[in-house]
Every structure is written in C-alpha cells, then in structure tokens.
Amino acid sequence: MLVDKMKRLEEVCWRNTRQLPFDEGIRNCVLSMDDVLDASARLERFAPYFCLAFPETSDNCGIIESPLREIASMKSALSRDGETEICGRLLIKLDSHLPISGSIKARGGIYEVLKTAEDIALQSGMLKITDDYGILMSEKFRKLFSEYSIAVGSTGNLGLSIGMMSAKLGFKVTVHMSSDAKQWKKDMLRSKGVTVVEYESDYSEAVKQGRKMAENDPKCHFVDDENSKTLFMGYSVAALRVKKQLLEMGIKVDKEHPLNVYLPCGVGGGPGGVAFGLKQVYGDDVNCFFAEPTHSPCMILGMSTGKHSDISVQDIGIDNKTAADGLAVGRASGFVGKAMEPFMSGCYTLSDERMYKMLSMLADSEGIYLEPSALAGMYGPVLVEKDAELKCFGGNSNTTHIVWATGGSMVPKEEMEKYYSIGKNLAIK
Ligand SMILES: *Cc1c(COP(=O)(O)O)cnc(C)c1O
Numbered sequence: 001m002l003v004d005k006m007k008r009l010e011e012v013c014w015r016n017t018r019q020l021p022f023d024e025g026i027r028n029c030v031l032s033m034d035d036v037l038d039a040s041a042r043l044e045r046f047a048p049y050f051c052l053a054f055p056e057t058s059d060n061c062g063i064i065e066s067p068l069r070e071i072a073s074m075k076s077a078l079s080r081d082g083e084t085e086i087c088g089r090l091l092i093k094l095d096s097h098l099p100i101s102g103s104i105k106a107r108g109g110i111y112e113v114l115k116t117a118e119d120i121a122l123q124s125g126m127l128k129i130t131d132d133y134g135i136l137m138s139e140k141f142r143k144l145f146s147e148y149s150i151a152v153g154s155t156g157n158l159g160l161s162i163g164m165m166s167a168k169l170g171f172k173v174t175v176h177m178s179s180d181a182k183q184w185k186k187d188m189l190r191s192k193g194v195t196v197v198e199y200e201s202d203y204s205e206a207v208k209q210g211r212k213m214a215e216n217d218p219k220c221h222f223v224d225d226e227n228s229k230t231l232f233m234g235y236s237v238a239a240l241r242v243k244k245q246l247l248e249m250g251i252k253v254d255k256e257h258p259l260n261v262y263l264p265c266g267v268g269g270g271p272g273g274v275a276f277g278l279k280q281v282y283g284d285d286v287n288c289f290f291a292e293p294t295h296s297p298c299m300i301l302g303m304s305t306g307k308h309s310d311i312s313v314q315d316i317g318i319d320n321k322t323a324a325d326g327l328a329v330g331r332a333s334g335f336v337g338k339a340m341e342p343f344m345s346g347c348y349t350l351s352d353e354r355m356y357k358m359l360s361m362l363a364d365s366e367g368i369y370l371e372p373s374a375l376a377g378m379y380g381p382v383l384v385e386k387d388a389e390l391k392c393f394g395g396n397s398n399t400t401h402i403v404w405a406t407g408g409s410m411v412p413k414e415e416m417e418k419y420y421s422i423g424k425n426l427a428i429k
Contacts, residue, residue, distance in 0.1 A: 002304055006349070007316050009294045013348040013389040014304050018341050022283040025342030031229070033280045039111060039233040040240055046114050049133040053168055056099045064106055066094045068245040068402070073365040075381075081361065082382035088399030089251070090381055093242065096370050096408040101161040103326070103374075103407030104235070104270045109161030109223070111234025113150060116221045117169050120148060142170035149173060151214045152223040153207030155266065155328050156181040157407055162223055163194040176210035178203040180325040184412050202320055203267070203329050204312070225267050226309070226333050235273025239281045242402070253285050257398045262380030264373050264406045265290035265299045265347070266329040268336035274404065279343045287345040287393050291376035293322040293352060298332040300347035309334040323352040326373035326407055346390055350379045353426050360423030369416050370408035377403040 005012045019025075026032070047062030057064055068091055075090035098106040121127035121136065124144055135141065149172035152162045159175035166173035174195040177186060179202060186196045199206045207226055214222035225231065246253060253259045261278060263271030268290070275288035290299050295318060302308040312331040313320050320330040355375040362368050362375065381401040384394030393399075411419075 003301070003316060006294075006297050006301065007318065009318070009351075011294055011348070011350050011354075012297075012300070013346065013383055013387045014300050015346045015389045015392075016303065016341070016344050019345060020342040022279055022343070025279075028342070029339065031233070031276065031339065035233050036236045036240065036277050036280055040237045042115060042118065043111065043237060045118075045129065046133050049136050052134050052137050054100055064099050064110065065241050066096075066098045068093050068242060068249070070249075071362075071366050071368070071403075074362055074378075077361050077365045078358075078378070078382055081357075082386065084382060084385040086381045086385055086401070087395055087397045088401055091400060091402045092366075092368070093238075093402050093404045094368070095238075096368075096374050096405045101157065101164055102410035103157040103161070104274075104404070105157045105161035105407075107238055108228075108231035108234035108269060108273060109152075109158050110165045111237075112223050112228060112230045113162055113165040113169065113171075115230055115234075116148075116150065117145060117171075120144065136169065145170035146172065147219060149217065149220045150223065151210050151220055152176065153203065153210035153225065154178070154181065155203050155206075155325050156185045157326050158223070158225055159196075160185050160189065160410075163189040164192060167192045167194055174210070174213070176206040176213075178206040178328070180328040182325065182415070184415065204331050225269060226331075227335060228269065229335070231269045232273040232276065232336065235270050236277030236280070238274045239277025242278070243281050246400070251400055253282055253400065255285060257285075257400065258393075258396065259286040259400050259402065260289070260380065260384060260393055261286060261402045261404065262289045262291055262377035263404045264324070264327055264376035265292050266296075266327045266373075267331075268299050268333040268340070270406065271404070272333070272336035272340050275340060275343060288343065289345055289377075289380050289390075290347040291380060292347065292349050293324045293327050293355070293376065294349045295322040295352070296320050296324070296328050296330060297349045298329050299337060300349060302332040302337045303341065303344070303347060308332060308337040324355055324373035324376060326371065327376060345393060348380065348383055348387075348390070350376060354379060356419065356423035357426045358423070360420050360427055363420055363423075368405070369411075369420070370405050371411050372419060374406045374408050377405070
C-alpha cells in the first residue's frame with residue numbers, strides 16, 4: 001500500500017515499527033559512543049590547522065560548527081499554512097551556513113579527508129598525534145599529500161566539500177559529478193584545481209564509475225558515500241555540539257521534554273550519522289525522522305520494505321528527478337538503513353513544490369535562505385501534528401523540534417532568486 005502510494009508520487013509518512021528501545025538497539029550495533037568521541041577528538045586535533053588554513057573558522061577556534069536558532073515566526077507561518085498548531089518550540093540547525101562548503105557535507109566530507117591526511121602523515125613519521133597540526137600547512141606536508149589522490153562521486157555538495165578540503169591540503173582530487181550537479185559547483189571546484197568528471201547519469205552511476213577508477217590506484221583514497229563509516233562518524237559529531245548548544249539555550253531534553261529532529265535524506269550517511277550521534281546522546285528522549293522528495297524516496301523504500309540497498313526507486317518506476325539535488329539518490333546506503341533500523345522513529349516524503357513554498361516562507365518570515373533540499377525537514381513538525389501515522393510524536397507543548405537545514409549559503413544570488421520566486425508563485429496559487 002505504502003509502495004503503491006510512492007509509485008504514484010504521493011506524499012507519504014511511515015512510522016518505523018522495527019524501532020527498539022535505545023538500550024536494546026545499541027546492543028547489536030557495531031558502532032558506539034566511543035566512535036563519536038574518537039571523531040570529535042580528531043576534529044579537535046585539526047582545529048589549529050583550520051585556524052590557519054581557513055581564517056573564517058578562527059572565531060570558533062578552528063571548529064567548524066553552525067548556529068542553532070529558534071524560528072518562532074516560521075513556526076507561526078507553518079502552522080497557518082498547514083492549518084494546524086505546532087506544539088512546542090521550533091528550532092533550525094543552520095548547517096546551510098557551515099564554513100568552507102556551506103552544507104552538511106562540511107561535517108562528514110571534510111572529516112574523511114582529514115582522517116585520510118592524518119593516517120598518511122602519521123604513517124610517514126612526519127607527524128605525531130601530539131603535534132600542533134598547524135604544521136600541516138607547511139610545504140613538506142603539501143608535497144607528501146601531493147603524492148596521493150582522493151576521489152568521490154557526488155550530486156554536488158559532497159564533491160564540493162571533498163574537493164575544497166583535499167585541494168587545500170595538497171592532494172590531487174577528482175570529483176565524479178552526477179547529472180544533477182549544478183554548474184556553479186563544478187566551476188568553483190575547477191577554479192581550485194579540482195578535476196571534475198561529468199556524467200549524464202544519476203548519482204549511483206557517478207559513484208560506481210568513481211569507485212572503479214580509484215580501484216586501480218593504490219595511492220588513491222575513494223570516499224565511498226554509499227558505504228563509508230568514516231563519513232558517518234564525521235557527521236555524528238554534530239550531536240555533541242547540539243547538546244552543548246541546547247544547554248546554552250537553556251532547553252531541556254528528557255522524558256518529559258522530548259526532542260524531535262527532522263533530517264533531509266539522500267543516500268543516508270549525513271542524516272544517519274547525525275541521528276546516530278543524537279541517539280547516543282539522548283537515547284529514547286530524541287525522535288529522529290528522515291525526509292525525502294517524492295521523486296527520490298530511496299531510504300523510506302529501503303527501510304519500509306526491509307530491502308534496504310537491494311531496492312532502488314527506479315525498480316518501482318520512479319524517475320529520481322527532483323529539484324532537491326542534494327537528495328537525488330535512487331538507492332540508499334548499504335549500511336545506513338540497516339544500522340539505523342532500530343533507532344529511527346520514521347520517514348516521510350514531500351513534493352518539490354512544498355519544498356519551494358517553504359523556501360520562500362522561511363525567507364519571508366526569518367530572512368534565512370536555503371537550497372530546496374534543505375527544506376525537506378521543515379514539513380516534519382506539521383506532519384507530527386496532522387498525520388495519523390506520526391501523530392504520536394506531536395501534540396506536546398514541551399517538545400523541541402529541530403529542523404536540520406542542510407545547505408544553501410553558497411548558492412549564487414541569481415540562483416537563489418529563482419528558487420525564491422518559484423516558491424512565491426506556488427504560495428499564491
Ligand atoms: C547530501 C545532502 C543531504 C543528505 O545527505 P546524505 O548523506 O546524502 O543522505 C541533505 N541535504 C543537502 C543539501 C545535501 O547536500
């Protein structure tokens with residue numbers, strides 16, 4: 001029934017009936033809080049390097065982090081538009097404004113490049129874990145890294161993060177871009193000396209080709225967005241930062257004060273990693289949801305059928321064509337869906353039109369401009385009040401809702417104006 005609706009491109013909601021209490025779920029999980037802390041410590045080791053290499057991160061002492069903000073005007077606008085009352089507080093996590101690459105990929109993508117660089121540098125004997133990593137700026141390390149290459153397949157934003165970071169450290173880097181990737185992202189990368197290979201096909205094919213080319217080169221590290229646990233752990237660190245931010249804002253999270261988090265989902269690594277970290281921090285007090293476009297519902301398809309990466313949206317006749325280019329993925333990650341099965345509360349899909357409409361609503365109500373993908377989470381707080389499947393997660397004035405805004409601050413002005421006017425026109429109709 002659910003699959004039939006998805007085939008007809010209807011918006012759907014799915015409650016995860018295989019979710020387990022956190023204590024039970026974590027027992028069979030190969031990853032743990034130790035892995036989150038290990039990733040966090042690695043990012044801290046690199047902080048002195050970031051202060052030097054990207055001075056825009058020096059205000060935050062070389063830690064790449066985004067603001068968490070309350071959006072009360074948007075809450076009113078959403079409630080009005082959805083003809084419902086959103087109970088509790090509405091917050092936005094502005095990964096759209098992360099330094100260096102302006103999307104959630106500045107977490108996982110950058111992290112995997114750093115881990116690769118650290119492994120090479122430690123192995124060479126030129127770096128000790130206790131050194132000030134600022135020395136990685138020096139010519140001898142650039143020369144070391146230039147003997148290695150990094151490759152990745154992407155719909156755009158991952159390529160942007162991997163490309164910018166790898167080029168900065170001195171790696172040779174190749175980004176395999178799917179047909180969804182925007183021209184400005186390819187142009188920006190080429191201007192940094194990154195090799196961009198373009199494909200007519202979608203994301204899965206770009207990843208496959210990239211993986212194939214990298215396989216033949218022992219000095220090439222392929223960032224495997226479909227399978228990488230390193231990427232996943234890089235994303236997970238966000239949870240430790242959110243915990244700190246909520247404390248600073250005086251917002252409680254406990255049994256009586258639940259936290260709902262709505263995450264735009266492509267292949268799953270980004271939102272899955274963040275959700276994994278949040279479950280480690282808050283256990284059963286946090287409810288996490290994946291949000292996908294009606295044209296690319298790979299994660300809800302994989303999780304609800306239990307087939308995970310053995311099924312693609314094309315298998316059920318869906319085209320995987322969406323304005324939400326960051327989410328244009330037809331087949332979910334091989335491990336994220338399975339790993340997150342005991343932890344996720346649910347998934348939902350929404351139309352491109354709805355993303356555009358909320359894009360202009362958010363711009364008008366809060367002055368925040370995001371790319372279409374990044375609005376996917378914004379519909380969640382409405383659905384938990386209205387939808388029969390997800391209603392059990394709404395109706396509580398003690399709930400804090402966090403909408404994860406995954407990208408947008410680097411979109412060129414003219415592109416953003418186009419997005420905005422599409423949304424505005426849809427809102428009038
Ligand atoms: C990549 C991306 C996502 C989703 O991340 P996945 O790891 O592909 O699931 C969401 N929003 C934006 C803007 C992205 O670039």
